[in-house]
Amino acid sequence: xxxxxxxxxxxxxxxxxxxxxxxxxxxxxxxxxxxxxxxxxxxxxxxxxxxxxxxxxxxxxxxxxxxxxxxxxxxxxxxxxxxxxxxxxxxxxxxxxxxxxxxxxxxxxxxxxxxxxxxxxxxxxxxxxxxxxxxxxxxxxxxxxxxxxxxxxxxxxxxxxxxxxxxxxxxxxxxxxxxxxxxxxxxxxxxxxxxxxxxxxxxxxxxxxxxxxxxxxxxxxxxxxxxxxxxxxxxxxxxxxxxxxxxxxxxxxxxxxxxxxxxxxxxxxxxxxxxxxxxxxxxxxxxxxxxxxxxxxxxxxxxxxxxxxxxxxxxxxxxxxxxxxxxxxxxxxxxxxxxxxxxxxxxxxxxxxxxxxxxxxxxxxxxxxxxxxxxxxxxxxxxxxxxxxxxxxxxxxxxxxxxxxxxxxxxxxxxxxxxxxxxx
Amino acid sequence: xxxxxxxxxxxxxxxxxxxxxxxxxxxxxxxxxxxxxxxxxxxxxxxxxxxxxxxxxxxxxxxxxxxxxxxxxxxxxxxxxxxxxxxxxxxxxxxxxxxxxxxxxxxxxxxxxxxxxxxxxxxxxxxxxxxxxxxxxxxxxxxxxxxxxxxxxxxxxxxxxxxxxxxxxxxxxxxxxxxxxxxxxxxxxxxxxxxxxxxxxxxxxxxxxxxxxxxxxxxxxxxxxxxxxxxxxxxxxxxxxxxxxxxxxxxxxxxxxxxxxxxxxxxxxxxxxxxxxxxxxxxxxxxxxxxxxxxxxxxxxxxxxxxxxxxxxxxxxxxxxxxxxxxxxxxxxxxxxxxxxxxxxxxxxxxxxxxxxxxxxxxxxxxxxxxxxxxxxxxxxxxxxxxxxxxxxxxxxxxxxxxxxxxxxxxxxxxxxxxxxxxx
Numbered sequence: 001x002x003x004x005x006x007x008x009x010x011x012x013x014x015x016x017x018x019x020x021x022x023x024x025x026x027x028x029x030x031x032x033x034x035x036x037x038x039x040x041x042x043x044x045x046x047x048x049x050x051x052x053x054x055x056x057x058x059x060x061x062x063x064x065x066x067x068x069x070x071x072x073x074x075x076x077x078x079x080x081x082x083x084x085x086x087x088x089x090x091x092x093x094x095x096x097x098x099x100x101x102x103x104x105x106x107x108x109x110x111x112x113x114x115x116x117x118x119x120x121x122x123x124x125x126x127x128x129x130x131x132x133x134x135x136x137x138x139x140x141x142x143x144x145x146x147x148x149x150x151x152x153x154x155x156x157x158x159x160x161x162x163x164x165x166x167x168x169x170x171x172x173x174x175x176x177x178x179x180x181x182x183x184x185x186x187x188x189x190x191x192x193x194x195x196x197x198x199x200x201x202x203x204x205x206x207x208x209x210x211x212x213x214x215x216x217x218x219x220x221x222x223x224x225x226x227x228x229x230x231x232x233x234x235x236x237x238x239x240x241x242x243x244x245x246x247x248x249x250x251x252x253x254x255x256x257x258x259x260x261x262x263x264x265x266x267x268x269x270x271x272x273x274x275x276x277x278x279x280x281x282x283x284x285x286x287x288x289x290x291x292x293x294x295x296x297x298x299x300x301x302x303x304x305x306x307x308x309x310x311x312x313x314x315x316x317x318x319x320x321x322x323x324x325x326x327x328x329x330x331x332x333x334x335x336x337x338x339x340x341x342x343x344x345x346x347x348x349x350x351x352x353x354x355x356x357x358x359x360x361x362x363x364x365x366x367x368x369x370x371x372x373x374x375x376x377x378x379x380x381x382x383x384x385x386x387x388x389x390x391x392x393x394x395x396x397x398x399x400x401x402x403x404x405x406x407x408x409x410x411x412x413x414x415x416x417x418x419x420x421x422x423x424x
Numbered sequence: 425x426x427x428x429x430x431x432x433x434x435x436x437x438x439x440x441x442x443x444x445x446x447x448x449x450x451x452x453x454x455x456x457x458x459x460x461x462x463x464x465x466x467x468x469x470x471x472x473x474x475x476x477x478x479x480x481x482x483x484x485x486x487x488x489x490x491x492x493x494x495x496x497x498x499x500x501x502x503x504x505x506x507x508x509x510x511x512x513x514x515x516x517x518x519x520x521x522x523x524x525x526x527x528x529x530x531x532x533x534x535x536x537x538x539x540x541x542x543x544x545x546x547x548x549x550x551x552x553x554x555x556x557x558x559x560x561x562x563x564x565x566x567x568x569x570x571x572x573x574x575x576x577x578x579x580x581x582x583x584x585x586x587x588x589x590x591x592x593x594x595x596x597x598x599x600x601x602x603x604x605x606x607x608x609x610x611x612x613x614x615x616x617x618x619x620x621x622x623x624x625x626x627x628x629x630x631x632x633x634x635x636x637x638x639x640x641x642x643x644x645x646x647x648x649x650x651x652x653x654x655x656x657x658x659x660x661x662x663x664x665x666x667x668x669x670x671x672x673x674x675x676x677x678x679x680x681x682x683x684x685x686x687x688x689x690x691x692x693x694x695x696x697x698x699x700x701x702x703x704x705x706x707x708x709x710x711x712x713x714x715x716x717x718x719x720x721x722x723x724x725x726x727x728x729x730x731x732x733x734x735x736x737x738x739x740x741x742x743x744x745x746x747x748x749x750x751x752x753x754x755x756x757x758x759x760x761x762x763x764x765x766x767x768x769x770x771x772x773x774x775x776x777x778x779x780x781x782x783x784x785x786x787x788x789x790x791x792x793x794x795x796x797x798x799x800x801x802x803x804x805x806x807x808x809x810x811x812x813x814x815x816x817x818x819x820x821x822x823x824x825x826x827x828x829x830x831x832x833x834x835x836x837x838x839x840x841x842x843x844x845x846x847x848x
Contacts, residue, residue, distance in 0.1 A: 022571055022713055033570050033638065033750055128568075134714035136560075136568035144552075144560035146457050147446055147734035214457065272720060275699045280716075289446055289731040290558035292704075293721035296696060297714060307713040310571035320744040326457055 002037055005317045008066035009043040010088050011078035012051055015102055015129070016043070018302025019076060019309050020054065034314045042066045067092045074316055076309060077101040086110050093117040093125065098322065100312045102129035102305055108203040108219045111210070115324055124322030126312035131204045132157055132281040134304035135297040136311065141211040142325060148287030150212040154267075154423065155249040157204040159279035159299040160188045160195040161227050165235075165245055165264075166277045174232045187279060197226035198262040201249045209251035209260050212285065216327045217251070217260055223341060225263035234350055234418045237391045238266050241376060243348070244274040248423065252343075259343045266348050266422040346375065346422035347394045347402050353414035355386045362413050367394070370401040390414065393422060426461055429741045432490035433467040434512050435502035436475055439526055439553070440467070442726030443500060443733050444478065458738045466490045491516045498548075498740055500733065501525040510534050517541040517549065522746065524736045526553035526729055532627040532643045535634070539748055548746030550736035555628045556581055556705040558728035559721040560735065565635040566749060572711030574636040578691075578847065579673040581628040583703035583723045584612045584619040585651050589659075589669055589688075590701045598656050611703060621650035622686040625673045633675035633684050636709070640751045641675070641684055647765060649687035658774055658842045661815045662690050665800060667772070668698040672847065676767075683767040690772050690846040770799065770846035771818045771826050777838035779810045786837050791818070794825040814838065817846060 009016050023030070023038050031037050042065050043058050045051055051059060060066065066075060067088065075092040077099060079085040086106040089099050094117055101107060107114065107130050118125040128138045132155070141150075156162050160182060167178045179196065182188035194200045202222040209217040227247050235245050243266035251260045267274055272294050276282040281299030286292050298304035316322070353359045360379075367374060373395045380389035394402070406416050433440050447454070447462050455461050466489050467482050469475055475483060484490065490499060491512065499516040501523060503509040510530040513523050518541055525531060531538065531554050542549040552562045556579070565574075580586050584606060591602045603620065606612035618624045626646040633641040651671050659669050667690035675684045691698055696718050700706040705723030710716050722728035740746070777783045784803075791798060797819045804813035818826070830840050 018713075026571055026573070026713075029573070029638075030571055134717060136564050139568055140560050140564075143739065144563055144735045145731065146738055147450055147454055147731055149450070149453070214453075270699060270701070272696070272699050275694060275696050277694070282718075287731065289442075289450075289727040289734075291722045291725070291728050293558060293719075294706075295717075295719055297717035301715070303713040304715050307569065307571055307711065310713075311568045314570055315567065 002031055002035055003317070004037045004039050005073060006039045006041045006071045007074045007076060007313070008041055008069060008072040009076050009078060010063065010066060010085070011080070012043050012045050012054065013078060014302045015305045015309070016076070016078035018306035019078070022303060022306040022310055030310070030314070034318065036314060036317050038313065038317075041072050042069055063088055063091075067095055067097065072097060074098045074100060074313065076313070077103055079103070080105070082106050082109060086114075089114060090117050093121055093123045096121040096123050098124035098126070098316045100126045100309060100316055102127075102309060104130040104200070104203040104207065108206045111207070112216065118322070119324055122322065124316045124319060125324070126316050127207070128312045129305050129308035131207050132283060133297065133299040133301065134307045135281060135283065135295050135299070136308065137208065137283050137295055138211065139311075140295065141208070145287055145290060148289045150253065151286045151288065152250070152252040153208055153212050153283060153285040154273060155201075155205065155208060155281070155283040156246055156273060156276050157208075157249045157281055157283070157299065158195055158201045158247060159281055160192065161201070161247040162276065162281070163187050163279045164196070165227060165230070165247060168230070168232055169235050169239070169244060172232050172236060175228065175230055196228050198224040198247065201247060201262045205249035205251055205260055205262055208249070208283070209258065210327065211325055212251060213253050213258055214326060215258065217258060221260060223261035223263070227264055230264050231418060234348070234420060237350055237378070238348060241378070241391070241393060242269050243267060243422065244269055245420070246273060246276075248273075250423065261343065264420055266420055268424065341399045341403070344396050344398050346396050346424070347372075347392070348418075348420040348422050349392045349406070350417045351390045351392075351409070351414040352387045352417055353390050355388045359413055360390070363390070363409055366405050366408050366413070370397070370405040372397040372402055372405055426455055426459055427741070428461045428463050429497060430463045430465045430495045431498045431500060431737070432465055432493060432496040433500050433502060434487065434490060434509070435504070436467050436469050436478065437502060438726045439729045439733070440500070440502035442730035443502070446727060446730040446734055454734070454738070458742065460738060460741050462737065462741075465496050466493055487512055487515075491519055491521065496521060498522045498524060498737065500737070501527055503527065504529070506530050506533055513538060514541050517545055517547045520545040520547050522548035522550070522740045524550045524733055524740055526551075526733060528554040528624070528627040528631065532630045535631070536640065542746070543748055546746065548740045548743060549748070550740050551631070552736045553729050553732035555631050556707060557721065557723040557725065558731045559705060559707065559719050559723070560732065561632065561707050561719055562635065563735075564719065565632070569711055569714060572713045574677065575710045575712065576674070576676040577632055577636050577707060577709045578697060579625075579629065579632060579705070579707040580670055580697060580700050581632075581673045581705055581707070581723065582619055582625045582671060583705055584616065585625070585671040586700065586705070587611050587703045588620070589651060589654070589671060592654070592656055593659050593663070593668065596656055596660060599652065599654055620652050622648040622671065625671060625686045629673035629675055629684055629686055632673070632707070633682065634751065635749055636675060637677050637682055638750060639682065641682060645684060647685035647687070651688055654688050655842060658772070658844060661774055661802070662772060665802070665815070665817060666693050667691065667846065668693055669844070670697060670700075672697075674847065685767065688844055690844055692848065765823045765827070768820050768822050770820050770848070771796070771816070772842075772844040772846050773816045773830070774841045775814045775816075775833070775838040776811045776841055777814050779812045783837055784814070787814070787833055790829050790832050790837070794821070794829040796821040796826055796829055
């Protein structure tokens with residue numbers, strides 16, 4: 001008893017091509033396992049001349065051919081970026097067509113509105129592939145951890161920056177050199193800013209945090225700091241102290257308070273996230289019933305993303321009724337969002353201090369004045385010009401207090417070369 | 425629009441108690457997120473005198489009070505072990521009641537028959553908690569990786585043995601000493617055989633492999649070797665060569681051939697599974713579309729298991745129609761099961777050899793005669809009595825050839841102290 005479902009693609013680049021190949025090459029197995037066959041009726045492309053591997057009759061340059069086709073029940077969106085994707089997704093939903101998307105940007109920025117459009121027409125809205133590629137983290141949060149109060153999520157959710165940091169760590173290389181290599185290898189975009197400045201991670205974190213805490217966490221509320229300022233020397237100093245540097249997307253909930261931030265973060269070498277190397281993604285979380293969990297997989301790439309898209313497609317086509325996540329309500333009045341820099345964590349700082357009596361004591365006193373207590377300190381050999389390098393790891397302290405202490409230390413006592421956060 | 429679902433428990437020990445606490449303590453959140461309230465009508469216990477925390481009217485010592493209650497639609501089975509659990513689950517399914525179970529033994533041994541009973545009455549059969557506690561690996565295989573040809577699964581699926589091996593590795597302690605400690609801490613049973621001899625892992629592997637390869641892999645087909653013979657010295661020698669020892673449950677598919685085996689296994693220190701410590705479980709897999717993935721979490725314990733049970737309960741109560749995995753069929757004629765010892769892998773072996781000319785060459789020649797090629801070798805300082813320790817790592821070779829080579833080396837040339845498998 002097989003059922004054939006007619007679908008349309010919006011876009012057919014890397015991911016769309018992967019879905020096409022997976023659906024055509026693995027159709028017998030998918031049909032056998034799920035009872036479903038997928039018939040790709042129309043594919044929106046920019047130019048009819050490319051895409052030689054697709055049947056000519058399927059291609060179109062008019063979006064209406066996809067979203068107005070009454071036979072198409074599910075639309076797969078692969079355009080990426082905010083517009084026109086957001087507009088097309090909305091139009092499809094308004095026409096009662098279920099949408100499966102890998103578009104984190106359109107989704108993170110317009111989720112509320114998209115869900116409203118979906119509910120109004122009874123269409124489904126599926127977005128597993130928008131976060132962490134092949135990893136079924138969306139589905140896990142929605143369908144396997146409902147009986148948990150999630151305390152926190154730490155994610156390595158951007159493969160480009162994880163690749164760069166992994167190579168910097170292993171080779172002692174500098175950021176700019178590894179970035180060039182990554183661009184040459186196609187692992188970083190020609191304009192890498194969305195990845196290296198942490199925006200891509202922040203989009204994904206806003207989606208993960210909203211689902212984990214059952215309260216919508218807008219993208220604008222995520223503090224974002226990328227890896228462009230990371231220096232090889234700090235990675236080295238951290239390694240000597242037993243830490244690995246990762247770009248972490250962090251969401252924590254304390255009662256009704258939620259903090260969300262993306263920044264380079266030192267974690268202990270034996271933390272399961274420390275071994276997540278290269279272009280892999282991973283999400284580590286803690287729930288009151290499940291305890292610690294981690295999910296690792298490929299966060300990008302044609303077939304890994306297609307694996308998640310097709311699982312959503314099967315889910316969408318099998319659903320008797322589409323479900324939508326529940327947000328703001330009497331249980332989470334409005335999950336209170338932390339001010340951008342109002343959190344506590346441990347810190348790492350490297351300073352260049354004058355090599356004279358009393359300097360260390362003044363630094364320590366300034367920290368103490370702001371309630372920052374020191375967990376570990378290393379003094380490195382004297383440098384030319386009578387300066388020494390000091391490396392501090394602090395106990396947990398307030399971000400604002402730490403920033404204030406750093407301001408007071410600079411520039412009279414020491415030059416602060418770097419300030420990085422540490423999570424256990 | 426909340427729906428109340430009446431449920432019954434078979435058993436109320438550690439896991440049952442955890443489910444009770446989670447359902448009662450977190451009911452508002454579960455109802456809000458899922459629209460479902462669960463009303464525990466009857467709980468089968470051995471004695472009415474214990475279980476003071478449960479309402480007295482709920483307790484019963486007669487199984488009929490649970491499985492014959494027409495108001496109960498879902499039965500949760502927490503008895504564990506093969507009988508009477510298997511018999512009770514069957515009876516419940518025959519009466520059209522959906523069953524949620526954490527029972528890997530009854531399930532691995534009687535899956536076919538249980539699924540037949542479920543299908544006949546239209547009841548659901550849910551077993552996420554039977555494998556790896558809180559980790560949603562069953563659900564992921566069934567609902568997120570349908571579009572993948574799974575090539576292999578490596579699992580750390582038994583927390584007791586992982587705890588013992590982790591402590592042996594970190595402390596250089598011997599098996600028997602750590603086992604005693606684990607028993608004192610309640611991390612190993614008074615009779616630990618099912619865990620330490622690998623049976624528990626084999627039950628779980630037969631379930632995982634069946635789902636991953638869409639062909640039933642009976643428990644009897646799993647090669648099983650536990651950790652009782654593991655020596656601290658081998659863990660140490662492995663560490664020097666860059667390897668960590670884990671009890672791995674391994675399932676590989678090559679075309680239609682499937683091999684399944686549970687044994688102590690050396691993996692490289694930078695493999696993501698190497699950092700899975702203590703009582704944690706993890707499953708590492710590779711699919712043709714998704715690539716490498718890993719899922720880590722608590723494999724046992726009251727609340728972690730309850731987290732999985734409640735997710736199944738929600739799934740069962742929300743399903744319009746219960747689904748069953750598909751097995752043997754035209755696509756997997758009968759997935760051919762490998763003979764118990766018919767596989768290829770790399771090996772580690774430690775030998776005590778006589779310290780005289782020609783010994784090493786005879787060993788190397790014997791390996792070569794059987795097609796076993798050496799990847800790394802270490803000779804350790806001479807021992808009393810003119811013996812030296814030799815440690816070999818081989819390239820991939822046939823298990824049977826390796827066993828034959830070992831037989832020929834012993835005892836004339838060297839005493840083989842240990843033979844362990846290595847996976848990359």
